[in-house]
Amino acid sequence: MQQHLEQQKRESSAAGPYEHGAYPDARGRFGPYGGKFVPESLMPLLSELEAAYRQARLDPAFEEELQELLRSFVGRPTPLYYVPRFSQLVAPGVRVYLKREDLAHTGAHKINNALGQSLLAKRMGKRRIIAETGAGQHGVATATVCAMLGLECIIYMGAEDIERQSLNVFRMRLLGAEVRSVDSGSRTLKDAINEAIRDWVTNVETTFYLIGSVVGPHPYPLMVRDFQSIIGREAREQILQLEGRLPDLVMACVGGGSNAMGIFYPFADAPEVRLLGVEAGGQGLASGQHAATLVAGRPGVLHGAFSYLLQNEDGQVLGTHSISAGLDYPGVGPEHSYMKDTGRASYVAADDRLALRGLQALSQSEGIIPALEPAHALGYLLEMGARGELAPGSLVIVNLSGRGDKDMLTVARELQVTIS
Amino acid sequence: MQQYKQSEAIERRETVPAQRIGRAFAQASREGRCVLIPYLMCGFPSVEQSLAAMLAAIEGGADLIELGLPFSDPLADGATIQHASHQALEHGINIAACLAIAHQVAARSSVPLILMGYYNPVLAYGVQRFCREAAAAGACGLIIPDLPPEEAGPLLEAAHEQGLAMIFLVPPTTPDERIASIVRVAAQEPRGFIYCVSLSGVTGARDRLPPHLQSFIARVRRQSAPYGLPLAVGFGVSRPEHVAEIARYADGAVVGSALVHLLERHAADGEAQRAAVRDYIRSLRECTVRLP
Ligand SMILES: Cc1ncc(COP(=O)(O)O)c(C=O)c1O
Numbered sequence: 001m002q003q004h005l006e007q008q009k010r011e012s013s014a015a016g017p018y019e020h021g022a023y024p025d026a027r028g029r030f031g032p033y034g035g036k037f038v039p040e041s042l043m044p045l046l047s048e049l050e051a052a053y054r055q056a057r058l059d060p061a062f063e064e065e066l067q068e069l070l071r072s073f074v075g076r077p078t079p080l081y082y083v084p085r086f087s088q089l090v091a092p093g094v095r096v097y098l099k100r101e102d103l104a105h106t107g108a109h110k111i112n113n114a115l116g117q118s119l120l121a122k123r124m125g126k127r128r129i130i131a132e133t134g135a136g137q138h139g140v141a142t143a144t145v146c147a148m149l150g151l152e153c154i155i156y157m158g159a160e161d162i163e164r165q166s167l168n169v170f171r172m173r174l175l176g177a178e179v180r181s182v183d184s185g186s187r188t189l190k191d192a193i194n195e196a197i198r199d200w201v202t203n204v205e206t207t208f209y210l211i212g213s214v215v216g217p218h219p220y221p222l223m224v225r226d227f228q229s230i231i232g233r234e235a236r237e238q239i240l241q242l243e244g245r246l247p248d249l250v251m252a253c254v255g256g257g258s259n260a261m262g263i264f265y266p267f268a269d270a271p272e273v274r275l276l277g278v279e280a281g282g283q284g285l286a287s288g289q290h291a292a293t294l295v296a297g298r299p300g301v302l303h304g305a306f307s308y309l310l311q312n313e314d315g316q317v318l319g320t321h322s323i324s325a326g327l328d329y330p331g332v333g334p335e336h337s338y339m340k341d342t343g344r345a346s347y348v349a350a351d352d353r354l355a356l357r358g359l360q361a362l363s364q365s366e367g368i369i370p371a372l373e374p375a376h377a378l379g380y381l382l383e384m385g386a387r388g389e390l391a392p393g394s395l396v397i398v399n400l401s402g403r404g405d406k407d408m409l410t411v412a413r414e415l416q417v418t419i420s
Numbered sequence: 421m422q423q424y425k426q427s428e429a430i431e432r433r434e435t436v437p438a439q440r441i442g443r444a445f446a447q448a449s450r451e452g453r454c455v456l457i458p459y460l461m462c463g464f465p466s467v468e469q470s471l472a473a474m475l476a477a478i479e480g481g482a483d484l485i486e487l488g489l490p491f492s493d494p495l496a497d498g499a500t501i502q503h504a505s506h507q508a509l510e511h512g513i514n515i516a517a518c519l520a521i522a523h524q525v526a527a528r529s530s531v532p533l534i535l536m537g538y539y540n541p542v543l544a545y546g547v548q549r550f551c552r553e554a555a556a557a558g559a560c561g562l563i564i565p566d567l568p569p570e571e572a573g574p575l576l577e578a579a580h581e582q583g584l585a586m587i588f589l590v591p592p593t594t595p596d597e598r599i600a601s602i603v604r605v606a607a608q609e610p611r612g613f614i615y616c617v618s619l620s621g622v623t624g625a626r627d628r629l630p631p632h633l634q635s636f637i638a639r640v641r642r643q644s645a646p647y648g649l650p651l652a653v654g655f656g657v658s659r660p661e662h663v664a665e666i667a668r669y670a671d672g673a674v675v676g677s678a679l680v681h682l683l684e685r686h687a688a689d690g691e692a693q694r695a696a697v698r699d700y701i702r703s704l705r706e707c708t709v710r711l712p
Contacts, residue, residue, distance in 0.1 A: 027570070037539060037566050039496045041591040041620050044598060184502055185492065194495045201496065202621035204593050301540045301566065302493060314514040315544025316492040 018344035020269040023335065028218020031341065033334035036217040038304045041201045050219045052124045057226075062123065069115055070230065073148065074105045076112075078231075080238035080397070085365040086378075090385035093392025097247070098400040099235045099263060102370065106141050108402030109231060109259045110212060114141035116227035118149055121208035128152045128203065131210040132196045134161055134189035134255070135326030135373065136168025137402055138212030143177035153177040156196045158188040161325045168406050186319040189255075189329045193303050213256025214333030217304030221333050228262025235397055236266050243395060249274045252399035253376045254294065254347065255326050257333035259401035264345060274346075277336065278377040280322035281349035291320035292349035293332040294340050307334040323352035323410065324372035326402075354379035356414055359404060371402035372410065437560040438585035438610030440532040444483045445613065445650040445671055453708040454667040455483035457652060458701055459536065459676035462487050462521045463513030464504040465687050471521050473683060476694040478529045480701025485525065486563070486674060489518045489537025496565040498624030500677040515545045519557040526558025534587065534612070536563040542575065551578040561585035561612040569605045576605075585612030592636040593620045600643045607647035613672065616640055618655045625677040626656035629665055637669050664707040675704060 016031070023030040036046055056062040070076040078100045087096040101109035114131075121129055129151050133139030139155040146153035155172055159181045162169050172179050185191040193216075200209045209216075214224045232250075239247055250267050252260035254277040267273045282290030290296065293308050300309035302317055310318040310330035322328040339345035350358070355372055358379030363369045370378060377398050384390055404411070412419045448455045458477040462470050474485050490508035494501060515537075522533050535554055542550050542564065554562070562579055564572070569588060576586050588606050590599055606614055616637060619630045633653070640651055653666045654674030666673040682700055686693040 035571050036568065037571050038568065039565050039591075040568050040589045040602070041593055041617070043568050043570075044593065044595055184499075185506070190493065194493050197495045198498070198622050204620050300543055301538075303495075304566075309540070311540065311544065313544070315541035316509060316514075317540070 016342065018268070018339065018342035023338065024218055024222050028222070030221070030335045030338035033299070033307050033337040034218055034221060034305050036304060037301045037306065038217045039201055041204055042217070045204055046217055046219065053120060053219055053223055056120055056123055062119065066116060066119055070112070074111050074115060075103065076230065077234045078103050080235055080242065082242070083362070083366045086362055089361055089365055090381055091388070091390045091392070094385060094390045094394045094396060096381070096396045096398060097239065098368070098398055099231060101231060101259065101399060101401050102368070102403035106137070106144050107405065108137040108141065108371065109228060109262060109399070110138040110141035111144065112230055112262070113212065113224050113227040113258060114138065114145045114210060117208070117210045117223065118142070118145040118151060121151065121210065122149055124208065126206065126208035128154070128207045129210050130154045130156065130196050130199050130207055131212060132156045132189065132192035133212065134158070134192070134328055135324065135371070136161065136165040136172065136406060137326060139177070139179070140168050140171050140175070142210050142212070143172040143175035146177065147175045154199070155179045156182050156192040156199070158186070158192045159183050160187040161189065161192070164410060165325055165406060167409070188320070189325070190317065190331070197303070213258040214261045214335060215256040215303055215305060215331055221305065221335055224258050225261045225265055225335065228258050229265045231259065231262035231399060232264065232266030235263060239395070239397060245395070246270050246273050247395045247397045248272070249276060249394065249396045251276045251278060251377045251381060251396065253277070253327060253373045253401060254279050254332060254336060255329050255373060256331070257336045259399050261333060261335060263397070263399040264339070268344060275339070275344065277345055277347040278380045279347060279349045280324060280327035280376060281351035281354070282321040282323070284351050285349060289321035290349065290351070291322045291328050291330065293330060294336060294347040295349045297330070299337065302331045305334045307337045308332050308340070323355055323414065324376070324407070326371070326373040327376065348380060350376040350380040354383060356411065358382060359411065368400070369404035370400055371404050372407045374399065374401045436583035436610050437555055438583055438612055441484065441534070441560050441585055441612045444532050448483055448708070449671065452710050454670060454710065455652065455672040456481060456663065456701065456705050456708050457484045457486055457534070457672055457674040458482050458679055459486040459488055459674055460679055461501065461504040461508055462489060462518040463508030463511050464680070465507065465683055466511060467513070467517065467521065469683065469690060469693060471524055472690065472694050473679070473697045474525050475528060476697040477701045478531050480698040481705030482531060482701055484532045484534060486534045486536050486676070487518060487522055489515060489535060489541060491538040491541055494538060496622055498622040498677065500625065500680045501623050504680045515541055515550065519553050522554070522559055523557040532560040533558055534561040534563060535559050536565070539564050539567045547575050548578045551575070551582040551584055555582035555584055559584060561587050563587045563589070563615060565589060569602055580608070580610060583610050585610050587612040587615050589615045589617050590640055591617040591620050592630070592632065596639060596643065599640055603643045603647060603649060607649050611649065613650040613652050614640060614644055615674070616651050616653045616670065618653055618657065621655065623655050623677055625658035625681065629656065629662050634669050660703050660707040663704045667708050667710050673704070673708070
């Protein structure tokens, strides 16, 4: 502990060049970001989790079970799929590939992480799983793996999200999970995380908190990155096979940042690959009604980590808005903050309308209805093309993190169509 | 922002504010009792009422006061303090407003003040500036529930520079070895006490104290005794009989959520509110006497 304190004093927050593979350090930091800003009750638990995770990763049996279930239960590898007609809409001569996480079991990338962490929980002898969910995709993924492994499952979900994602709430219940409505604060994802942490603090000995993104205290950002990196590892291999070279641009939407980190990380050591994260611009950055944490926030502490944060002058966390519940979060994973400051990745925002355009364009040009979250990346890509930012011959991969079924009611409402 | 003109009362006090915490515990100990520490949220139900409640608590016999700094995401708090925090923020309370309240309490009384709040508002205010202005406003110590010792470096340094104690929480699930290392950090001068969290969980009034509280306190005591660091117990403490039990084996009792309920119940009438707080604290204070 004393050593930690000394080290903190010496630490400079200046961002150096991006160092691939060097982070997190022993204190769970990515440069200045990350750490363990949690109530004391959780500190021994986090150490235990860290040790158990390290052990599991060294155990061939754990790796084997994980890989086998990723194949047979999740349906991996997911295809890397060339979308010629959508590419045409972007700009002439641009080749766009989609990493089809929408084809993973339960319809989004969230299952990769839920499976990894639940296997770890089982190994640690923790049979009560709690999780937060925004769009409901992480909740569904968690409920799914808990059903498969016979674990108790409790999902915290903001009351507002319960309303707008009613279909996913029903799916979770059907899968045997208990969905607890969170009525405090802004009644969305951030409050669901608060409530999950309160549950965790109260039931430390029996409970495993299965966090759904690369957020939270160390070692979660590391673990979730590891479990999601399967996306980028596959994509890298696939693009080399299909195109014989690395892509010029890799894009993903950023809520907490797990699908983005999952596809970015395995490309991050190749400086010629540009990494671009797209955040939720909501009703426009100027309106204040958005969730563009990296674009418009400044560093602060929320949910156990030091990272970019949407906060007011007094350090109070701001309410957010996005058409997609999965991006509606004022924080972001600490490694993204580090990637931003070092310039290894850059981050932009796409507003609700652009996301809708992306969703419609992909649906109509390719017969793939994306979730509203990755539709932000698709919409932004269309705009990049229109602005002439993509040279002919550019090779682009977009992480299609999920399918759009869950969003049909929202989209219909936005398009002023009534579905009974 | 606001620079406080140090009131005469504050100037007369020693230059190390934290020493007043130790003195309050020592005084109570000489009187054969534990200290009583009411927690009151700044700006709840309103700025004026929170200030009045603090003064009423002092009148009722509080030995120290914990001033809550509101935060939008109080993840170590139960529904009661979440609600108080939320309402305080609705009134536009920020750190500067909290420090102004502290300053007014300090100007009227010599009871040591402890500030308790989450880390992000402190970070946003500026760690050094916060400590400097907190000390100037009359605070003696800080409790930041989402800042374990591993992350506390910058704040600890700034606090110590200003003579403020950093007070760390220790819940019953903490292994002995870790208790020992927390105690070592907490024992560095300027120092306060160890805040023993009665149960693993969030704040909130409970009917009964947890069954293994005494053995937990004994476990912490084994580590803290060599440093002579006092132990206060909080979370779930609400009734006179709770305080009486804590007095038997600990050095202080913290009461929080129960006061929020009390303030709510008498929200309509300021005079009744003050009287209720004073009488409630008095009833608890009577139970701080250590029975043989
Ligand atoms: C399909 C989909 N994509 C993206 C996200 C955002 O999360 P993250 O940024 O962690 O990938 C979600 C969250 O619910 C989601 O459901």
